Amino acid sequence: MASLVARQLGALRRDALSLSARMLSTGLTNAATEDHEPRFLDAVGMYFDRAAKYSSASEETLKHIRSTDCVLSVSFPVEKDGKTVMIKGYRSQHSRHRLPCKGGIRFSSEVDLQEVKALAALMTYKCAVVDVPFGGGKGGIMINPKDWTEAELERITRRFTLELCQKNFIGPGVDVPAPDVGTGAREMGWIADTYRNFHPQDVSGAACVTGKSLSLGGVRGRTEATGLGVYYGIREFLSFPEVQQKINHHGKVEGSTVIIQGFGNVGYWAAKFFEANGAKVIGIIEHDVAAYNKNGINVEELSQWRSEHGSFAGYSGVQIVETPMALLEAECDILVPAALERQIGLRNAHKIKAKLVGEAANGPVTPGADEVLRKNGTIIVPDLLLNAGGVCVSYFEWAKNLSHLRFGRMNKRWDERSKAQLLTLVEGNAGRPLSEVERRELIHGAEEHELVYSGLEDTMIVACNETRQTANAKDIDYRTAAMTNSINKIAASLAGSGSIFTHT
Template sequence: MFRLPAILPATRHVARASLRQSSLLPRYMTTAATQNACEPHEPTFLKSVEAYFDNAAQLSNVSKGTLGHIRAVDSMIRVTFPIELDNGETEVIEGYRAQHSRHRLPVKGGIRYSEEVDLQEVEALASLMTFKCAVVDVPFGGAKGGIKIDPKRYTVDQLERITRRYTMELCQKKFIGPGVDVPAPDVGTGPREMSWIMDTYRQFNLSDVNSQGCVTGKPLEQGGVRGRTEATGLGVYYGIREFLTYPEVQKSTGLSGKMKDATVVIQGFGNVGYYAAKFFESNGAKVIGVGERDCGIYDPEGLDVEALFNHHRENGTFKGYSDKAEILEESVQILERECDILIPAALERQIGLRNVDKIKAKIVGEAANGPVTPAAHAALEKRGVVVVPDLLLNAGGVTVSYFEWLKNLSHVRFGRMNKKWDESVRTKLLNVVEENAGRTLTEAERKQIVHGAEEADLIYSGLEDTMISSCEETRQTANLKKVDYRTAAYINAIQKIGAVYEGSGMIFMN
């Protein structure tokens, strides 16, 4: 059970990190939305991450000196630069980048555009990225960046100039590069911005043959990888699917362990929430509720995810989608509806002391970063609700970003070298089987069996294997240490990072 430490003073809030695609619903952070569920004394996301870390550190068997090194942020920069607006006025833009841990290189983390961005925010998310990468065995350190702007206020031309100038600042200060620091999309950014970043980096590093690997989340034609868009949502599905199979989870929740018997409510219908909903639905679960900024929608008989998404994209609201579905004027109320699996995939601090007693779900899967406060986490665990933590469950995005980085360094598309060879071997084997069985398969059957793995197949396979292994590793630590899954995930991350530091030694420490 997580032991809640002394409450620390409140500071600025942060919001969730997730991939943003221009074709999907945009997410916007509002301070009020991250306060409604929480009491004034509950800690911010940064303080929550530190509290979770400190709690797990006591059980990690890592030396005090190493723990202090892991907890601290390695490097941070704050840059300012002017941008000329269409009316001739000049505006000074403020940007940040934090590198939390360089025990592995490069460091990895998104860049967000939001008026809520500040140095403490990127510091908090950089810390979480370090632990997230370690939990899923992605050999990166953690980083995060942001520019303090509301992207809706600027033209495409202005956003390009802001992005390129920010990248130039990172280049000059050695805060970007395929072997140093590899950004990715986040709130307010997407493949377009990543293309601008890559092109700007290339102008400053003309001889770097690996320049495509300076950033991930790029369009396919710019070196992106198939499967990156849906990676985080797919990882959420894989993680919940695995936890449903654990006997101790079935005993605690009373669930059968079969996805087709589960009901799901999702808060947030952006990139992560939409794809998580799609994968739950396509694998037999019933999505009965979805919440977005303006309202929520609930139907115990189930919702058609694709039809709902198209309706919201066209109308900007769930209202008018169905006569039988209930519309919730307060979006946060969707969290309080009865369901088997609740997926907060929106902002941080959505479940706090003000509403934790109203949560009726049996499993809470954190698709967002920090949606549950420490006090609410403790209350859920006490009631037997299984909480699958953010640093494990939403790590699908960074996992597939790792695959994209590997693709860029290898300069070859996954599957290109072996697809036809695999098909040739399978065809010969199938011919032998058909001869001995005395039956010839149909053309459709043959294609299904013979089909060689393409890039998307390999990405999905790699992500699934990563999530299965990481969930089982977290489970084993939880059972061994008799702690909750969040504490277990942090323990695993701390021990892995500590092993790197202590195994290599820390030069000039003594």
């Protein structure tokens, strides 16, 4: 591997020198070198247009589905170090064919209007493809959370929530945010508390946001949901004979080599589930450095090291790669981009050696790169299907908050008694008596997180198989097939509801 990484680093340096020379000779800026790649919003539109011709929707319906319903853009002042800083925030509701709208809120200095609209559109298609009855939404605040104290972040979050309340862009039946890049359960708790103060008599107010801590009405299994959904989705695609034949793979997660880009919530949990099910996680890529071990990385140890030291650097159990993006191009069975959008583009798509790319992030592969990868025989499991685990379990949390009832509370003991009675009958008529440990395992009633895992697994299995069927029937790639299914489901919903403007 040392020689491989050395060759990759050398190639990257040569590419960088060549690029720098071209930039100097032409006067191009770094941003301008990417002009041949579409913006994120345009890329989502291109994927939609590619699938639209395989759908059964009319031209007028396609126009309706493709367009964004409404966008909120706000600015508000926040004091920092004795100075007033203007904060910019956005919330996009792409489609309200189903309510509420659903989508995360991210804190990032890269947030802009087109990114939020693109993510909201993806949420619409994502919810449809996994049969979650939400429209698509997304929000963002243009800040780097590392530049602000916890108290300042709380003021910003609560002020943004106030703007959402005043403009009717949040509510259990209107629009339900969730965590995204730069946010987590802490921020969701601030949002829920602010909404509750604005609507003190709304008994279902906890359902105004998902991804909350358990003490505030969260659901067990939500934190790891997206990473678990990534594992389930890739496991299903590896089981398809046509995928095994195309990429010459044995068809099991066990024994597969995995490289993951991004070690946030999604990347960490995806790595944990792959490792727990027998895969070798040989590479993990972060923004500053990457970690590599051909024999497999101990995911939990590496995570603890980074928590204590702020970086992978110095951890003795791996080889540190100083140019992290080089590891995207290393040999592996499964590559999981779990960071940000546009990580694989025309600049590096031809160098990707992974047999299967699983899009755990939103939009990590540009349309041009998508075409290159497919021509090279790489299987791509698309983002709108693969990373839907988060919104699926958010749906469970929302339903829990509306019902005011923890999953399993009504039936757990009943199930255990029924199993115990059946087991006693079987023991009395056949075979040896069971040990106490064996007996407890067999009669165990499902806990909330086990029910959530079961619901997520069933959702991903069904959606993956629907995508496979459409791809095989129409002879199209999996991204186009998933988008086609999504368009058809949304179109059916719109047709079923009719229109108040229909002439009779």
